[in-house]
Amino acid sequence: MDDTMLPAITSSVWADLVTGAKELKSTNIAINLLLFNSKLRYKKDPSPSNLNTLILHAYEVFKKQEPILDEELKQISSLQCEFVGKRA
């Protein structure tokens, strides 16, 4: 049974997070280092293929760390709601 609370990898929230378009506050060192390094790597190479790679990496990290990311998942959920709200 897949009980993940993560948004689908196709969700635009992942691109927002790895490019720094949206901010996620975390006390988790892995998440903070991941997001910071992703932003740096995106700045250096903003190509779609690099963005895809960064999203894949970020998704994998969140998937592995999910059991201890309650606060972060709540924030991601509200970031998604913001996006849906704006579109509506």
Next chain:
Amino acid sequence: MLHSITEVRDKIASGAHLLLAGSEQALRQLPKGNWIGGTTTYFMAQRGGVCSDSEIFVTEVPADAIEVRVTEYAAQDLPSLCKDALSNALTFIIIPGGSPAHLTYAQDAPTYEGIFERPVVGWVAGVHLSRIGKEFPKVFSGMSGTISAERAVVMHVALPQGKFAELEIVNVFKPGSGDCFSFPSSGFSAQECLIKGKLISFARYLTEIKHDCRLPLTADYNGSLINVSLQSVDADTDAVKFYAPVFPGVEYRVAQPVLDYVTAFKSAIYRHRGTEVFSCGCILNYLYGDLEGKQTGLIGPVTFGEIAHQLLNQTAVRLVIRDVMAKRSARVYGNG
């Protein structure tokens, strides 16, 4: 905890999986077994900061670990470090200070595939400060009996379902209110930095602001404060050397002074709840904070660099294991 060589021999004989930190002379007296180790003669023990050639700091890998695998990595093999990790795992790594593996890991670890997926924690082995340049830091694989001043030694540990490892950084430093600056390229040294869009001599800048070189540079990594310690500043040759690399695109500030290291550490550690399975600290904090004989709340080897995914300076790193089974069940069944 700190133990005598005889006590450590008994622990090895019991078959426990161990991480050991001690002098080369002490570690060489141990038999083969389920352990990895790295040299240092400095420790934060229950009785306070200790410098000892004859005692060994022992960290026991959680007894409920379901699989443990020891591997050694030459510098060029380190990018595959996380590909070799086990499922629901954490990775302990010890790297000899000043080795090719140390330099490579410091520079490239943030780009290794999977480096942030599972905890990678450990330390950079060192030597007694009076013997720098005369002795070389070394790592030991108790499994194979190998001793190396070149390669990293790694213990991949798989945890049972419901247990989850998490890393924490204890940092007593805060960014100062001075200039924000960046560096045009990465490396363990820099000649120039960028301040307000202008490229200037970093050594001269530090001299002009009368910077106390015991205070590190700090950078805000999405809310986690990462330090880079200063090794030397030479205004004549315009060269500033660091204990960890600086990276382009990262904004740094020099840290605020810490007036009382002991109080600062105690208060920082107090904020980190939960019992740690492993922790280690930095020789620079031990030295600058004059921590010998003083209790800070930190227990573990004092090292030439801490590793929490990537190389850190002037912090302490803690590994805690959380029980996530209850939380996960609550989430699945909608009870929490």
